[in-house]
Structures are given as C-alpha cells and as structure tokens.
Amino acid sequence: MNSRERILGRVRRALADAPAEETPLSRDYLREHGQRTAAETVDLLAENLADYRALVHRCGDRELADLIMRLLAERGSRTVLVPPGLPPYWLTASDVTQVHDRAASTAHELDRVDSVVTGCAVAIAETGTLVLDGSPDQGRRRITLVPDHHICVVRVPGQVVSSVPQGLERLDPARPLTWISGPSATSDIELDRVEGVHGPRTLEVILVGEN
Amino acid sequence: MSGTYLGMPAFPAAAREAVGNATLRGNLRHATHTIRAKRAKAVSEVSDWAELREAGRRIKDHTLRHLDRYLVQLEESVTAAGGVVHWAADADEANDIVTQLVKMTGESEVVKVKSMATQEIGLNEALEAEGIRAYETDLAELIVQLGKDRPSHILVPAIHRNRGEIRDIFAREMSEWGRPAPEGLTDTPAELAEAARLHLREKFLRAKVGISGANFMVAETGTLVVVESEGNGRMCLTLPETLISVVGIEKIVPAWQDLEVFLQTLPRSSTAERMNPYTSTWTGTTDEDGPRNFHLVLLDNGRTDTLADEVGRQALRCIRCSACLNVCPVYERAGGHAYGSVYPGPIGAILSPQLRGTGSEIDASLPYASSLCGACYEVCPVAIDIPEVLVHLRERVVQGGEVTRAGNKVVLRPAKGHAAERAAMRAARWAFLHPGALRTGQRAASRTRRFHPRSLPGPGRAWSGTRELPPVPAEPFRDWWQRTRGGKDGDR
Ligand code: SF4
Numbered sequence: 001m002n003s004r005e006r007i008l009g010r011v012r013r014a015l016a017d018a019p020a021e022e023t024p025l026s027r028d029y030l031r032e033h034g035q036r037t038a039a040e041t042v043d044l045l046a047e048n049l050a051d052y053r054a055l056v057h058r059c060g061d062r063e064l065a066d067l068i069m070r071l072l073a074e075r076g077s078r079t080v081l082v083p084p085g086l087p088p089y090w091l092t093a094s095d096v097t098q099v100h101d102r103a104a105s106t107a108h109e110l111d112r113v114d115s116v117v118t119g120c121a122v123a124i125a126e127t128g129t130l131v132l133d134g135s136p137d138q139g140r141r142r143i144t145l146v147p148d149h150h151i152c153v154v155r156v157p158g159q160v161v162s163s164v165p166q167g168l169e170r171l172d173p174a175r176p177l178t179w180i181s182g183p184s185a186t187s188d189i190e191l192d193r194v195e196g197v198h199g200p201r202t203l204e205v206i207l208v209g210e211n
Numbered sequence: 212m213s214g215t216y217l218g219m220p221a222f223p224a225a226a227r228e229a230v231g232n233a234t235l236r237g238n239l240r241h242a243t244h245t246i247r248a249k250r251a252k253a254v255s256e257v258s259d260w261a262e263l264r265e266a267g268r269r270i271k272d273h274t275l276r277h278l279d280r281y282l283v284q285l286e287e288s289v290t291a292a293g294g295v296v297h298w299a300a301d302a303d304e305a306n307d308i309v310t311q312l313v314k315m316t317g318e319s320e321v322v323k324v325k326s327m328a329t330q331e332i333g334l335n336e337a338l339e340a341e342g343i344r345a346y347e348t349d350l351a352e353l354i355v356q357l358g359k360d361r362p363s364h365i366l367v368p369a370i371h372r373n374r375g376e377i378r379d380i381f382a383r384e385m386s387e388w389g390r391p392a393p394e395g396l397t398d399t400p401a402e403l404a405e406a407a408r409l410h411l412r413e414k415f416l417r418a419k420v421g422i423s424g425a426n427f428m429v430a431e432t433g434t435l436v437v438v439e440s441e442g443n444g445r446m447c448l449t450l451p452e453t454l455i456s457v458v459g460i461e462k463i464v465p466a467w468q469d470l471e472v473f474l475q476t477l478p479r480s481s482t483a484e485r486m487n488p489y490t491s492t493w494t495g496t497t498d499e500d501g502p503r504n505f506h507l508v509l510l511d512n513g514r515t516d517t518l519a520d521e522v523g524r525q526a527l528r529c530i531r532c533s534a535c536l537n538v539c540p541v542y543e544r545a546g547g548h549a550y551g552s553v554y555p556g557p558i559g560a561i562l563s564p565q566l567r568g569t570g571s572e573i574d575a576s577l578p579y580a581s582s583l584c585g586a587c588y589e590v591c592p593v594a595i596d597i598p599e600v601l602v603h604l605r606e607r608v609v610q611g612g613e614v615t616r617a618g619n620k621v622v623l624r625p626a627k628g629h630a631a632e633r634a635a636m637r638a639a640r641w642a643f644l645h646p647g648a649l650r651t652g653q654r655a656a657s658r659t660r661r662f663h664p665r666s667l668p669g670p671g672r673a674w675s676g677t678r679e680l681p682p683v684p685a686e687p688f689r690d691w692w693q694r695t696r697g698g699k700d701g702d703r
Contacts, residue, residue, distance in 0.1 A: 003511075004298040007460065010515035010618040011279045018276055018521075025269045029262035029472070048485060103499040107416040107450050127486035140500045141449045141491075145442060146416075164486075165471040173432040173467045174292070176449075176497050179490035184442040187482065188351040188367055189374055189400040190238075191245050197350055197404050198411065199442025199489065 032162035033126055041125045042156045046207060048128025052182025053195055054203040064153070064208055068117060069093035071151055071204055077114035081143045085136020086117060090153065101139040110146040116200075117151045118144055121177075123160045124167040128182065130154065130205065131167060133175045141178055150200040152180070156207045221576040226545035235371050235546050242370045243537045249483035250534060250590070256485070257475065266472045268594040271528035274430075274463050275518060281430040281463045282509065288433030292495025294505040299457075301512050301617070306337035308508050309422065309455055313343050316453050318419045324437060324447045325349035326424025327365065327531060328457050328510055330553040331566075334422070345422065346388070346414050348443040350407050357384040363547030363555060365533040366481050371546055374398040381406050389413060411443065421447035421502065425458045426530065427473060428507075431466045434494045435507070438477060438487050448491050454502035459510050461518075461527040473530060476592035480532035513566030519615035522603040526561045528593040533558075535587035535597060541580055550580065557587035561600040568616055569608050575626045578604035 001009075036044065046056045059067045072080060072094050079097045091098065099105075099113050119137035120130045130152050132138045144150050154160065161167050171177060184199030195201055229235060254260050274281055286296045299305035313321055321338070323329065323345050335345040335356075347356045354369040355362050358380045362368030369377070378398040385392040390410045396402060423444070427436040435456055437444045448454060464470065478487045496505050518524050536542050536556030547555030551573040552563040560581055564574045578601050581587075587597040607614065611625040 002298070003300045003304060006300050006618065007298055007509070007511045007515060008279050008282065010511070010615075011282070011460075011518060013618070014515050014519035014524075014615065015276065015278070021273065021276060025266065025273060027266060029259040029266055033256075033258060052484075052488070111412070111416060124486075129486050134497070134500055141445065142501075145445050145449065164475050165468075168468065168471045168474075173429065173434045173492065174494050176494070176500055177490075177492040178445065179486070179492075181484070181486040181488050183488065184440070185488050186350045186404055186441045188349075188354070188369055189377060189403055191242055191367070192400040194400045194404040197408055197441040197443065198348075198415070198446055 030163075031165050036125075036162065038157040038160075041162050042160055042207060044162075045123055045125035045128065045154075045156075045160055048125065049130075049182070049205050052128050053185075054128070054182050054205050056205050056207065058207045058209070060209055064206065065089055065091065065093040067206060068151060068153075069095075071206075072096050072115055075115060075149055075202070077149065079113045079115070081110070081113045081116040081139070081147060083118055083137055083139030083143065086119065087137070090117065101143050103140070107142065107146060110142060113147045115149040115151060116143050116147045117153070119153050119155075120159060122167050122170050123154045124162070124164060125160055126163050129164075129167070130180045131171060132178045132180065133171060134177075135175075141176055144178065144180075145199055148196070148200050149202045149204070151204045151206065153206045153208055156209050221572040222545075222549055222551070222580045223576060225549035225551065225573075226541075226580070229546045229549045230544050232546075234373070236544060238371050238373050239543055239546055242364075242367065243543050246483055246537045250480065250537065253479040253483040253485065257479070260476075263472055263476050264592055264594055267476055267530075267592055268528065270464060270469050270472060271593055272525075274465055275461065275524060275527055278460065278463070278518065281465055282460060284430040285428055285433060285463055286509075288429075288431065289495060289507055290433075292433045294433065294495040294507055297506060297508045299508050299510050299512070302332035305332050305457060305508055305510050305512065306334055309334060309457065310338060310341050310343065312453070312455050312506055313338065313420055314341070316420050318343075320344045320346065320414075320418070321420040321422050322346050322348050322414055322418040322447045322451065323352075324421070324423040324439070324444045325352045325368070326422075326457065327553055328424045328459050329422065330362065332457070332510070332512060334457065346411070348411050348415070348447060349439075350404065350441060350443075353407055353411065354380060357381065357388065361548055362553065364536060365531050365554070365556070365558075366536075367533075371548070374400060374403065377403055381410075385410050411446075415443075415446040415450055418447070418451045420453045420455070421451035423447055423454065423456045425456050425462060426477065427470060428458060428463050429465075429467055429470065430463050432494055434467065434492050436470065436490065436492045438474075438490050440482065440488045442489055445489055445491055448493065449501045451502055453504040453506070455506045455508065457508045457510055459512075460514050461529075477530055477532055480534040480590065480592040513568075515618060516568075516615040517562075517565040520565065523561065523565050523600050525595050526558070526565060526600060528595055529558050529562065530593060531558075532592055534590040534592065538586040538590050539581070540584060540586075541582055545580070550577065552577075557581060557597045557601075558595070561595075561597055561604060564604055564608075568614070569604070569623065569626065575608050578602075578608060 049056050082098045083101050121133040122131045183195045183203040185195050186197045187193050297308045338345050351369040364370040375398050381392040392406045425435040426438045478484045539557050542556040550559045554562045560577045564577050569575045583598045608626045611623045
C-alpha cells in the first residue's frame with residue numbers, strides 16, 4: 001500500500017464514527033465594516049497605507065508623469081524597472097534608464113536596479129493592502145521584490161474596494177498574487193518594528209483620480 | 212513526529228529551570244504583554260469578530276469532517292495547475308521525499324521560509340545528514356539557527372533573545388555561514404536587520420531551490436497561501452527554480468472564498484496587524500513567473516491519529532496564530548523551550564502529545580502545563596477549546612485508554628510517572644460521586660488546616676514541588692453557603 005492510500009485510509013477510519021455535519025456554514029459576517037462613500041473609502045485606504053508607513057501621494061491623471069519623475073529624482077534613482085504593459089506616458093517625464101522585465105534577467109541584475117513602477121489589481125481600504133496579480137502593468141512577482149524602492153499606482157476610486165471579502169471576489173486564484181500592506185517589516189527584535197528586511201524598504205503609493 | 216529534543220526533561224523540571232532565568236522571563240514578559248495589548252485593539256476594530264471566529268471554526272470542522280474528499284480534490288487541482296503532489300505518512304518519509312527532490316536538482320543548498328511543519332519533522336537535520344545545507348531566512352529563525360538554539364515561540368521564534376544577545380550572535384557566527392556581520396555592528400534593531408538583509412540577500416539571489424510550508428491550501432483551486440512580514444517568504448517562493456512545500460494535511464480550506472475569513476482573523480490574532488505586510492498565493496506553476504517546478508508534500512505524521520480522537524481533533528483547526536501563547540500565564544513564565552517541542556504554549560500542550568503520543572515523560576507531562584484559566588480559548592480565532600482538550604488528555608495519561616497510533620488502535624496504559632495525579636484524580640471522582648463524604652472531608656480539612664504541610668509527602672512530593680498548595684479555607688464553601696444564604700432562598 002502506498003502512503004497516499006494509507007493516509008486516506010487512516011482519515012476514513014478516523015472519521016468512521018464522526019457525526020454527520022451539524023449546521024451548514026452560514027457566512028453571517030460582514031461584507032464590509034461600516035458605510036462609506038467611494039471618496040471616504042479612498043481616504044481610508046490612504047490613511048491605513050500611511051499608518052503602515054507607506055508614503056502616499058495623490059494626483060490627477062495629467063500630473064502623474066510629473067509626480068513619478070519627482071519621486072524618482074528625490075530618491076536619486078538612475079534606473080527603473082518597467083513591466084511590459086505599463087502605460088508609456090507614466091514615464092515620459094522621467095529621464096531615468098528603463099530596464100525591462102525579462103524572464104531571462106537574473107536576480108543579480110534586478111538587484112542592481114534602483115526603483116520599480118507598477119500598477120495594481122485591487123486595493124483594500126480597510127486593511128491598507130495593495131494586491132498585484134501579475135497583469136502586464138505589474139509584471140513578474142520578483143520585480144516588486146528585489147529593488148529597494150517600489151512606486152505603485154492605484155486608480156481611484158475604480159481599483160479600490162472596502163474589505164477583504166470584496167477584494168477576494170475580484171481576484172483570479174489561477175494567477176500568482178502578491179498582497180502588500182506597507183513596506184517589508186520585522187518585529188523580531190524585541191518587537192521593535194523595523195522596515196525593510198528583504199523586500200523594498202520604501203513603498204510609495206500614488207492614488208490617481210480622474211482630472 | 213521526530214521525537215523530543217534530545218535529553219529534554221519533562222515539563223515541570225524544564226519549567227522550574229526556565230522560571231529561574233530572569234533575562235528570559237523579562238524578555239518574554241515584555242513581548243507577550245506588548246502583543247497582547249495590541250491584539251485586543253486590532254480585534255476590537257472588527258465589529259463582526261464573533262461571527263468571523265464562528266465561521267472559521269465551522270469551515271475547519273467541516274473540512275476535517277470530509278478531509279479525505281478535500282485531500283483528493285486538492286491533489287487533482289494542484290496537479291492540473293502543474294504541480295506534483297507527494298504523500299508522506301511520517302517524518303522520515305517526508306524527509307526522504309524532500310531530500311530526493313533536492314538531490315534531483317543537483318543542488319547542495321536550499322533557502323527556507325519559516326515553517327513549523329519542517330521543524331516538526333526535523334528537515335534541516337535530515338538534509339544536513341545528506342550533505343545539503345538549509346538556510347533559514349526569517350530573521351528570527353536566522354537568529355535561532357546562528358545561535359545554535361531552538362525556537363521558543365510560533366511567530367517570533369527568537370522572542371527569548373534581547374538585542375544585545377542578537378548582536379553578539381551575529382558578530383560571532385555570520386562569517387561561518389556566509390557574509391560576515393559588518394564591522395562595529397551595534398545592537399540597534401535597524402542595524403541588526405540590515406546585517407541580516409545583507410547576509411541573506413546573497414543567498415536569495417543565488418538560490419535554486421526553495422522550501423516552504425503554507426498557511427492554507429485551497430482544495431477547489433489548488434492554491435497555496437503563505438502569510439509573512441519580511442519578504443523572505445516572497446524571495447523563497449519566487450526566485451528559485453524549484454519550490455518544495457511541506458504542508459500538514461489539516462491546512463486545507465475547501466474554497467477560495469473561505470480565505471476571506473482567515474485573512475481577516477489570522478493577522479489580527481498573530482501580529483495584531485490589520486494585515487501582515489506580505490501574502491503570497493500561487494497555484495501550481497505560472498509560465499515565466501516564479502519556480503518552474505513545484506512539489507507539494509502532504510504530511511500526516513500523527514495528524515490522522517489526532518483526527519481519530521473525538522475531543523482532541525479540534526486541535527487540527529489551529530491556524531498557528533500564536534495568540535494563545537501570548538495570553539498564557541504558564542508560557543509567560545516558563546518560556547517556549549520548556550515544552551520540548553516545536554509547538555509551545557497552550558496549543559503545544561495539546562498538539563504535541565497527540566501528534567507524538569504520550570509515551571515519553573515530557574509528552575505525558577504536557578497536558579499539565581496549564582492552569583486551565585481559559586484565556587487561550589477566549590483568544591483563539593478558531594475557538595479551539597484548549598482547556599477541554601487538556602483535561603481530556605490528562606484523563607488519558609492518568610487512566611490510559613484507547614488511542615490511535617500510526618493508524619492503529621492501541622490501548623494506552625496509565626502513565627507510571629503520574630501515580631500521584633492518578634490517585635488524586637480517582638479520589639476527586641469518587642468524592643464527587645459521594646457528596647456526603649466530600650462534605651465531611653472538607654469539614655475535617657478545615658478544622659485541621661493549621662497543621663497542613665506546604666508540600667505533600669510520599670508520591671505527592673513531586674507534584675507539590677512545582678505547585679503551591681492552596682491553603683485550606685477556614686470553612687468549606689458548602690457550609691458558608693448554607694450559613695449565609697441557605698435560609699434565604701430555602702433551596703435545600
Ligand atoms: S490554538 Fe488557536 S490561538 Fe493558539 S495558535 Fe492555534 S489558532 Fe492560534
């Protein structure tokens with residue numbers, strides 16, 4: 001008998017006298033916590049992102065390219081990773097060298113890049129979370145991991161939901177997902193929070209509204 | 212389970228020693244009290260906590276009730292998504308499978324995400340014996356590994372170390388394992404984290420094989436989920452070419468939607484955050500994004516035996532949030548090492564003896580490592596009634612009885628080392644069945660209380676050596692009740 005059969009057999013014997021299911025699962029928890037307008041939901045997202053030490057900026061679509069240029073310049077970034085489907089106009093104002101997200105590039109090559117700019121799939125206001133799903137404007141999972149500076153652009157209010165249940169609903173489990181709530185952090189040393197152990201130490205979020 | 216740490220004394224002895232260590236107690240007290248207060252605040256932010264907790268309990272119970280079905284479904288969906296599923300009945304088999312998989316890649320080092328399951332089976336040691344070096348990449352696990360130490364907490368395994376100790380460990384040991392600590396390293400947390408970042412980054416960037424556990428596996432979709440803070444998880448899950456995940460069979464949830472419950476309750480219960488910094492989900496392999504080979508090792512190692520126990524099986528609902536450790540007065544004073552297992556604290560006290568059996572002295576003593584105050588049940592996000600299981604296991608240790616071991620029913624004999632408790636338990640049972648005798652005995656005890664010793668003679672000495680004997684009250688409760696209230700409500 002192989003281990004698969006052995007384990008399944010043990011499970012079945014263990015459950016032989018387990019009572020039949022009691023009550024069916026009722027999902028009587030909330031779909032979102034509190035009533036908010038779309039604008040209030042965006043405010044809450046900004047607040048919770050900042051609370052977890054992400055740097056939050058807001059602008060209209062027409063100012064986006066200038067804002068990205070300014071943020072890259074302030075960091076002194078000379079190279080920036082670009083996912084294949086990033087709207088080109090986001091970077092038209094910046095004169096940094098663009099590095100393209102290629103499957104063949106090694107982790108060491110990524111490590112030499114200063115910043116990365118991406119879009120996102122959905123943002124969750126109640127928890128201050130950005131979710132990336134590997135779509136063309138977000139690229140492979142590793143490009144938002146290895147560089148030390150990540151600028152994530154969120155379209156508001158369209159890409160913002162209130163809660164975790166509403167967020168999950170919008171996501172496709174077949175895609176690899178990365179949920180990001182603030183920059184990388186650890187509390188392993190006497191529970192003092194330190195930002196940026198392995199992931200990007202600086203996370204900047206741009207909330208872009210329509211002009 | 213791969214047995215107890217070698218030479219581990221039983222809980223009372225280990226705890227007595229730990230309680231005498233002032234640094235350990237100081238570190239622990241600070242840590243548990245800090246998390247405790249933060250958690251209460253994080254939980255109070257969600258008005259439907261009770262409903263989420265109940266849903267979590269039900270989802271897990273339902274999964275366990277149909278575990279065979281969900282295991283098969285999970286296997287199908289992982290395979291369909293491009294993963295390879297392996298089944299391991301015990302620790303040795305799991306270690307063999309992983310070792311073979313690593314060898315097939317031709318690599319001799321692997322990077323690891325913190326995982327209780329791989330600690331439970333002693334994977335690092337097994338790999339070491341085959342010439343494969345496993346690097347722990349979680350900061351706390353790194354501290355533990357470099358310090359040649361053992362983890363003492365589920366979530367913050369180096370909670371027993373303060374910053375000065377960590378600095379010394381880094382300065383002394385890092386060069387043995389790779390990039391040395393920077394010159395003149397101080398003990399500020401930021402500098403220590405930076406040293407770890409540099410030390411580990413060179414390993415991440417060259418790693419070809421990653422090993423992880425998982426917090427959840429979704430049967431419906433074949434998705435695995437890892438919840439973390441530092442980004443070391445993301446490094447290990449996405450940079451290597453081969454990913455091997457070793458996961459206990461109880462970590463299944465049926466549907467994608469079920470994650471909405473646990474992704475709300477887990478972070479708030481464990482680190483007291485609205486959401487942990489990083490959560491990664493992956494479903495098999497994805498072209499040109501992340502590992503090209505994905506292996507899932509489904510681990511039994513005592514879990515089906517636990518499932519066979521009607522009262523004890525609820526321990527399998529555990530999502531390893533560690534909230535129960537942080538509120539436990541016994542854990543706070545004794546520390547995680549005293550439990551002699553990778554699972555410390557209240558959950559360890561019920562999980563280890565079930566996974567490993569109560570054959571060893573430490574496992575037989577674990578159900579006693581509790582004051583039964585009930586705080587652990589109150590905070591548990593999946594409502595595991597830990598005190599109920601503790602009492603059940605105590606009875607099992609004391610009286611023996613039928614249990615399942617490696618899938619077979621065996622009859623456990625009463626434990627020898629617990630003659631005193633066994634006698635006490637029998638006496639208590641007899642007394643409760645004979646209320647008249649109980650009353651007489653209590654009165655006699657009250658009248659003679661001035662003469663009572665502070666420790667017990669004979670076989671009871673070991674028992675009272677680690678416990679304060681409560682003073683006998685001046686008057687039995689029953690008598691006091693009769694005297695003060697008996698006449699009023701006339702309920703005789
Ligand atoms: S028993 Fe409950 S409180 Fe303790 S670690 Fe498990 S889920 Fe958390």
